[in-house]
Amino acid sequence: MIRWTKRPAAGLAAGLAGLALIAAVGIAAPLVWGEDAGRLTGAAREGMSAAHLLGTDALGRDVLARTLVATRLTLALTLLATLIAGTLGIGLGTAVWVSGPRIREIGLRLIDVMVSYPAVILALVVAAVLGAGGGAAVVAIGVAWSPSFARLTANLAASVAGRDHVATARLMGVPPLRILTRHLLPNIAEPLLVLLSVCFAGTLTALSGLSFIGLGVQPPSYDWGALLDTGLDAVYTNPGEALGPALAITLTGVLAGFVGDGLAASADPRRARAARRAAAPEPAPRAPAPGVPADALLVVDDLRVALPDGVELVAGVSFAVRRGEIVGVVGESGSGKSLTAMAVAKLLPEQVHATAAALRLADLDLTAPAAPARLATEIGVVYQDPATSFNPGLRMGGQITEALRRHRRVGRADARRRAVRALTSVRVTSPEHRLAQHPHELSGGLRQRAMIASAVLTEPRLLIADEPTTALDVTVQAEVLALLREINERDGTAMLFISHDIGVIAALCHRVLVMYAGRIVEELAVGDLRRGRTRHPYTRALLAATPRLTGPAGEPPATVPGRPPEPGARPAGCAFAARCPRVLPHCADEAPPQVPSDGGGWAACHALRPEPAESAR
Amino acid sequence: MIGLAGASAQGDAPARKRRSASRPWLSFLLRRLAGFAAVLATLVVVTFGMVQLIPGDPAQALAGVNATDQQVGLLRSELGLDRPLAARFGSYVTGLLHGDLGTSFQTREPVADVIAARMPFTAELALLAIVVVLAVAVPLGMAVAVATRGGRRRRLDAAFTFCTGLVGATPEYVLGTLLVLVFAIKLGALPAAGAGSVPALVLPVVAVALPTTCVLARIVRREAAVVFGQDYMRVARGRRLPALTLYTRHALPNLLTGTLTMGGLMLAGLLGGTVIVESVFAWPGMGTRVVEAILNRDYPVIQGTVLVLGILATLLNTLVDVLLGLLDPRTLTGRSPS
Numbered sequence A: 001m002i003r004w005t006k007r008p009a010a011g012l013a014a015g016l017a018g019l020a021l022i023a024a025v026g027i028a029a030p031l032v033w034g035e036d037a038g039r040l041t042g043a044a045r046e047g048m049s050a051a052h053l054l055g056t057d058a059l060g061r062d063v064l065a066r067t068l069v070a071t072r073l074t075l076a077l078t079l080l081a082t083l084i085a086g087t088l089g090i091g092l093g094t095a096v097w098v099s100g101p102r103i104r105e106i107g108l109r110l111i112d113v114m115v116s117y118p119a120v121i122l123a124l125v126v127a128a129v130l131g132a133g134g135g136a137a138v139v140a141i142g143v144a145w146s147p148s149f150a151r152l153t154a155n156l157a158a159s160v161a162g163r164d165h166v167a168t169a170r171l172m173g174v175p176p177l178r179i180l181t182r183h184l185l186p187n188i189a190e191p192l193l194v195l196l197s198v199c200f201a202g203t204l205t206a207l208s209g210l211s212f213i214g215l216g217v218q219p220p221s222y223d224w225g226a227l228l229d230t231g232l233d234a235v236y237t238n239p240g241e242a243l244g245p246a247l248a249i250t251l252t253g254v255l256a257g258f259v260g261d262g263l264a265a266s267a268d269p270r271r272a273r274a275a276r277r278a279a280a281p282e283p284a285p286r287a288p289a290p291g292v293p294a295d296a297l298l299v300v301d302d303l304r305v306a307l308p309d310g311v312e313l314v315a316g317v318s319f320a321v322r323r324g325e326i327v328g329v330v331g332e333s334g335s336g337k338s339l340t341a342m343a344v345a346k347l348l349p350e351q352v353h354a355t356a357a358a359l360r361l362a363d364l365d366l367t368a369p370a371a372p373a374r375l376a377t378e379i380g381v382v383y384q385d386p387a388t389s390f391n392p393g394l395r396m397g398g399q400i401t402e403a404l405r406r407h408r409r410v411g412r413a414d415a416r417r418r419a420v421r422a423l424t425s426v427r428v429t430s431p432e433h434r435l436a437q438h439p440h441e442l443s444g445g446l447r448q449r450a451m452i453a454s455a456v457l458t459e460p461r462l463l464i465a466d467e468p469t470t471a472l473d474v475t476v477q478a479e480v481l482a483l484l485r486e487i488n489e490r491d492g493t494a495m496l497f498i499s500h501d502i503g504v505i506a507a508l509c510h511r512v513l514v515m516y517a518g519r520i521v522e523e524l525a526v527g528d529l530r531r532g533r534t535r536h537p538y539t540r541a542l543l544a545a546t547p548r549l550t551g552p553a554g555e556p557p558a559t560v561p562g563r564p565p566e567p568g569a570r571p572a573g574c575a576f577a578a579r580c581p582r583v584l585p586h587c588a589d590e591a592p593p594q595v596p597s598d599g600g601g602w603a604a605c606h607a608l609r610p611e612p613a614e615s616a617r
Numbered sequence B: 001m002i003g004l005a006g007a008s009a010q011g012d013a014p015a016r017k018r019r020s021a022s023r024p025w026l027s028f029l030l031r032r033l034a035g036f037a038a039v040l041a042t043l044v045v046v047t048f049g050m051v052q053l054i055p056g057d058p059a060q061a062l063a064g065v066n067a068t069d070q071q072v073g074l075l076r077s078e079l080g081l082d083r084p085l086a087a088r089f090g091s092y093v094t095g096l097l098h099g100d101l102g103t104s105f106q107t108r109e110p111v112a113d114v115i116a117a118r119m120p121f122t123a124e125l126a127l128l129a130i131v132v133v134l135a136v137a138v139p140l141g142m143a144v145a146v147a148t149r150g151g152r153r154r155r156l157d158a159a160f161t162f163c164t165g166l167v168g169a170t171p172e173y174v175l176g177t178l179l180v181l182v183f184a185i186k187l188g189a190l191p192a193a194g195a196g197s198v199p200a201l202v203l204p205v206v207a208v209a210l211p212t213t214c215v216l217a218r219i220v221r222r223e224a225a226v227v228f229g230q231d232y233m234r235v236a237r238g239r240r241l242p243a244l245t246l247y248t249r250h251a252l253p254n255l256l257t258g259t260l261t262m263g264g265l266m267l268a269g270l271l272g273g274t275v276i277v278e279s280v281f282a283w284p285g286m287g288t289r290v291v292e293a294i295l296n297r298d299y300p301v302i303q304g305t306v307l308v309l310g311i312l313a314t315l316l317n318t319l320v321d322v323l324l325g326l327l328d329p330r331t332l333t334g335r336s337p338s
């Protein structure tokens, strides 16, 4: 439904108030101005003046009075037509729904066909049968609009009928008609109300239209449409004669539209819920840069990603990825791991912005605007959901080779050859054929392998994989992991691998970063992780929640009890304090120090001491 | 079906490609033909039934209250009302199959000639309006969606919503009247009525096209906002394409799919607007003619016009479905014929 205003409630109120006013005019006008509207004066077809605000018609009658008086007939006919449309349509829709499956199928088809026809043509048919006249026009418009109600009723009834309590009632042998009145109609009342108000606007314009072309209300009666018709004839002498009814029709239609949209918006459960955020906290102290290794390919120093209101989603993250290394980033959803990856790829959503003391891929400075060609070819990205990451409207080939062709200026045939080679290397069967297919013709596993092929086609320096296995089933997950490892070993491509699944991380990566609430809380070599030599309480909780570390990925996801704090409500100290089993009194207030561990990593925790006194479980 | 064809793909590639590419279109075509036949049959039954449904004795009703019994009897036999229903229907259908739509009661012209003379004007108006609607609504909706994405430029957003809402709710014939008032009478810039010259086309086309343009532009804008948020758009952004490529190649086809699915029926609906707007501009199309026929109870003309208008509407709906099929092959298998 169309939304008219930012605040649907205001629009709804304005619409209702306006319509009520017009209705009041409709009731009162014939009593108050009835005489003026009928009084013949000598002043025929006069222009707009103080005495006659909209001038006079061919017989010298006041146009404004006639327009006001016509309100009653117009509204009455419109209401009647809406009523006919609603009753007929709801009746038809429910009849189709209560009847057997065969008739239902045919009925639904028929309703679809009727809805797809311009209501005006249907109305012409009915008007032709009944002849010209107000009553005939009402029936014509009512009948012409009924298919819309029938379709809505049938569709809604079908969806409501699938719900448990209705199914139960059916099983218990409650007769269909009773189910209808007790269970169905109350549940579909709201959308029907919306359609009724839309229909009111529609019948108003259609009825006035029929009167306008001479098929509706016949003289001496008149509604707005009929007035507009005579007004158009006199348009050269007195424009007001057409203007009055034109504005009346438009205004009433717009107000009815307000009501419909307001109702639709208030019935819409997805209505915007303005989330109130806590005031932005002071930026946390800068994370000390770790010793940047000499062979670092990617350097991230004090990366922060913030919302426009200043709330930091990623609050100072520093790490490096060496050439040929696979670095895994693990954490719960909301830990900022994906934002970190997307900040590196310079693909953050528009609402957030990133700052960093340094963000560098080899010689490419990612804090400054970078050449699109370099970004597109030197960073490859594998996204989470292969089902939604390919454009459904384009063939696979065009999408896979797009970056290569645009930024490396590779010709079509050459790009195609390379794509076939890449697809073959990720073990996609009949690669030539795949290139001509659309995404929906491929399975999820195939699509993800095609995505990987696409990402490595430009031989990027860094491959960013953002939860690339999450949307896949277990066996396919294992294949994809093996594939990534193979690419890493064969081409030496460095990777930043994001996952919430510590088991997957342990199976693939060389080095692991554990993120919590926008910060890295522990960094460790994968050997330590596999042997369970973790130190930070959060990492341990994550591990404890994973049933079998080296087993196949995709065990039912166990979780760490509790939830991480909201980005705007993180404590000054350790963000894990509220959930930590080893929490100390000062944990929430003081930022924990980075405590180095044996394996070359570190953990940020007050409960750890620098000496490796902490035994590994 | 498609999935199976893909999964079981063996043998030489080109042949396979051809088969999997043509099959959905073939089934689409067959289904459309079946749907078309069904609609045609319905139209024939409805137009035939129109005369039969006239309350009371159709002959009496048509001849008027002052007619003598003899006149009524003559009319009855001319209409074939003295023959059984099935026989009448039979000869109606036979006539249609031979392109014989009957003879106008009023002017004694063959209805086929009447329609042949009138249809080009209606078709011209409706098709031009469709072109205008698509040519304006799509770029406008997209431009607004681009400019306001991520909740930016709230003023523009509000202005767009208000203006399109207002104009979109104005009936075509009211808009036509207002256009005549302003451009033909106050400014004298364009002709208020008649057909045959290019300037005379402007106001009718605008009157028919503008309200639908506004409604469609809003749909485009909403669909565009949805498409911009899709994963594949982020992926495409990741390929660092120029903005134009990004929006036309990656966003446009997909937002058109959604737009046409939701707003496709409005294109056939333009035909209804055309029929009424013709009266504003004294446009010599089928709309003004059918109104005349209804007022004179000239049933053969009404039947013929409704039949042709119905077929035109079906063609427009089919056109929308073909467009959808081109944009997104998945719709070829899913949509119910209409």
Ligand code: SF4
Pocket (backbone or CB within 6 Å): A536, A537, A538, A574, A575, A576, A577, A578, A580, A581, A582, A583, A584, A587, A588, A592, A604, A605, A606, A607
């Ligand atoms: S700093 Fe304190 S609260 Fe945080 S993980 Fe260590 S012990 Fe737990």
